[in-house]
Amino acid sequence: DAGVIQSPRHEVTEMGQEVTLRCKPISGHNSLFWYRQTMMRGLELLIYFNNNVPIDDSGMPEDRFSAKMPNASFSTLKIQPSEPRDSAVYFCASSFSGGGRSTDTQYFGPGTRLTVL
């Protein structure tokens, strides 16, 4: 079975450019999460969607960041304009939430390693 798919795997761009990261969750999962990981701050949740609806975007750093989930099988995270401090690994994860279960395992994609010069 395919896991969470992210693209691109690596992105190098110049400051000021727009960056779009893509994620395809595991089929059947109804929750999708975007995380950012840096050495300094560790793994931080940026935003998560449930049934394609953004539930909590309090982790989104600022207005330069936006995320969409137009359907159950696709999500994007966009940074416009990008800055060097956005350099990090961005992970997408998905899970099936609901049904009264108390634990919903999140499955992570391989990540996108972003470098902003």
Place this chain on the structure above:
Amino acid sequence: RKEVEQDPGPFNVPEGATVAFNCTYSNSASQSFFWYRQDCRKEPKLLMSVYSSGNEDGRFTAQLNRASQYISLLIRDSKLSDSATYLCVVTMIYGGSQGNLIFGKGTKLSVKP
């Protein structure tokens, strides 16, 4: 105070050793607890959930102390392949579904021959 705190390590141990990692969390409303494992330049993967009664999975034992807001992971008979970063994770439940995962920064383990 950080929500989830871990000793960053690194823990350098010989093969066959027993090693223990600790983690504390600040939010007493936290309801679910996990250990994730992350290999170098890879994504985090669920290692095991942590239950109030404690639970064991082969060489791995996880314990939870809600009163002290403390979670532990014990690895017995460590293998070279156990070398990784171990992330402590807590979450709360909203409406019967899992909420946000809050990750610690991880503890790095290096098992030497």
